[in-house]
Amino acid sequence: MKAGIIGLIEVGKTTLFNALTHGSVPVAAFGGHRPEANVGVIAVPDTRFNRLVEVYKPKKVSPASMEVIDGAAPIGVEQHKDTFGTDFFAGIRAVSALIHVVRAFQNPALPEMEGGLNPLRDVKKVNDELMFADLQLVETRLERLDKGLRNRKVDPNSPQAFERDLMVKIQTQLEAERPLKELEFSPDETRLMKSFDFLTLKPMIIVANLGEDHTPESDEELLSGLREYCSLEKLELIELVASVEAEVAQLPAEEEIEYLQAMGIDEPARDKVVQSAYRALGLISFFTAGEDEVRAWTIRKGEKAVDAAGEIHSDLARGFIRAEIVSWEDFLKAGSFEAAKSEGLMRLEGKDYVMQDGDIMVVRFKV
Numbered sequence: 001m002k003a004g005i006i007g008l009i010e011v012g013k014t015t016l017f018n019a020l021t022h023g024s025v026p027v028a029a030f031g032g033h034r035p036e037a038n039v040g041v042i043a044v045p046d047t048r049f050n051r052l053v054e055v056y057k058p059k060k061v062s063p064a065s066m067e068v069i070d071g072a073a074p075i076g077v078e079q080h081k082d083t084f085g086t087d088f089f090a091g092i093r094a095v096s097a098l099i100h101v102v103r104a105f106q107n108p109a110l111p112e113m114e115g116g117l118n119p120l121r122d123v124k125k126v127n128d129e130l131m132f133a134d135l136q137l138v139e140t141r142l143e144r145l146d147k148g149l150r151n152r153k154v155d156p157n158s159p160q161a162f163e164r165d166l167m168v169k170i171q172t173q174l175e176a177e178r179p180l181k182e183l184e185f186s187p188d189e190t191r192l193m194k195s196f197d198f199l200t201l202k203p204m205i206i207v208a209n210l211g212e213d214h215t216p217e218s219d220e221e222l223l224s225g226l227r228e229y230c231s232l233e234k235l236e237l238i239e240l241v242a243s244v245e246a247e248v249a250q251l252p253a254e255e256e257i258e259y260l261q262a263m264g265i266d267e268p269a270r271d272k273v274v275q276s277a278y279r280a281l282g283l284i285s286f287f288t289a290g291e292d293e294v295r296a297w298t299i300r301k302g303e304k305a306v307d308a309a310g311e312i313h314s315d316l317a318r319g320f321i322r323a324e325i326v327s328w329e330d331f332l333k334a335g336s337f338e339a340a341k342s343e344g345l346m347r348l349e350g351k352d353y354v355m356q357d358g359d360i361m362v363v364r365f366k367v
């Protein structure tokens with residue numbers, strides 16, 4: 001899974017990248033507007049996974065992971081467009097989720113923002129740019145289709161007509177200034193759209209980057225509009241101080257926990273960012289656990305036992321007989337997979353069993 005950090009210039013994208021990856025990429029180097037992106041791989045934080053590791057003390061641990069990309073497209077820097085080539089958004093077209101950072105901090109060292117600090121305005125501005133980029137894409141495609149179809153009778157059942165209808169449907173939505181993820185698409189339409197990598201089809205979360213000196217009162221004043229907008233648009237909003245998160249991420253693990261506890265925080269906000277990106281994508285985890293390895297696997301909500309088995313190895317899907325499943329709650333109750341088994345909490349499920357978040361699975365198979 002890949003997530004791309006987007007947002008206007010100098011809002012703290014690279015700072016958040018550092019917080020997420022425990023990294024120390026220089027912020028705002030060369031104004032930050034570099035054509036090359038920062039890329040990092042991070043483990044998806046999961047307390048259930050940690051618990052499994054405590055129980056099994058395995059030789060190998062393999063948490064779920066996510067790739068984070070920063071700097072591929074700082075939005076709103078028209079003057080830099082040429083240096084990025086024709087497709088300004090190329091760097092984030094390949095991601096599956098967008099982490100949209102918006103500035104909610106004052107910083108006298110940075111140039112004054114036109115019209116003052118206004119996170120709601122900025123989020124809308126970026127969202128408009130995403131819709132505009134998709135609209136350009138679909139219009140280019142429509143032009144090309146129409147050129148190909150000119151002076152020819154088009155069979156309404158032809159693939160060309162099907163694609164044209166789809167593109168018009170997309171265009172209509174974007175012209176109404178609504179993102180594509182609100183539309184429903186048939187499996188055939190989805191297949192056809194895949195190569196376009198439309199930006200407004202991607203799940204998105206919003207990160208409001210607050211100042212170090214923020215208070216609940218100042219947050220309310222600054223963010224009430226944005227909070228309302230996010231709840232209307234069904235966008236998850238995470239409020240954090242990226243600069244503090246980035247500093248904390250530099251501490252050794254134990255010190256970090258102590259530091260956070262002293263501040264009365266149970267988990268770093270960066271964990272929430274990753275988890276909520278995971279959720280926005282409709283992803284869940286299931287686990288395989290033993291003394292050799294404890295591993296978290298990523299699947300989509302609604303996937304079946306046989307799909308989950310196929311994630312592990314295609315042989316397991318091909319020769320699938322049954323899945324031994326212990327739910328996360330039952331695992332906690334019993335203390336281990338084996339104990340759950342002897343207490344009758346283990347279930348034997350068939351191919352079509354719909355996997356639940358946190359399931360622990362052993363696949364019985366034969367090839």
Ligand SMILES: Nc1nc2c(ncn2[C@@H]2O[C@H](COP(=O)(O)OP(=O)(O)OP(=O)(O)O)[C@@H](O)[C@H]2O)c(=O)[nH]1
Nearest residue numbers: 009010011012013014015027028031032074242243
């Ligand atoms: N006060 C404050 N300053 C921050 C915070 N996050 C980032 N900054 C400052 O804002 C400036 C820009 O931060 P970056 O992380 O480079 O922002 P960016 O969005 O990556 O910037 P570009 O890549 O240039 O578009 C730097 O001077 C940071 O120190 C924050 O949470 N609070």
Ligand SMILES: [Mg+2]
Nearest residue numbers: 013014028032
């Ligand atoms: Mg940057």
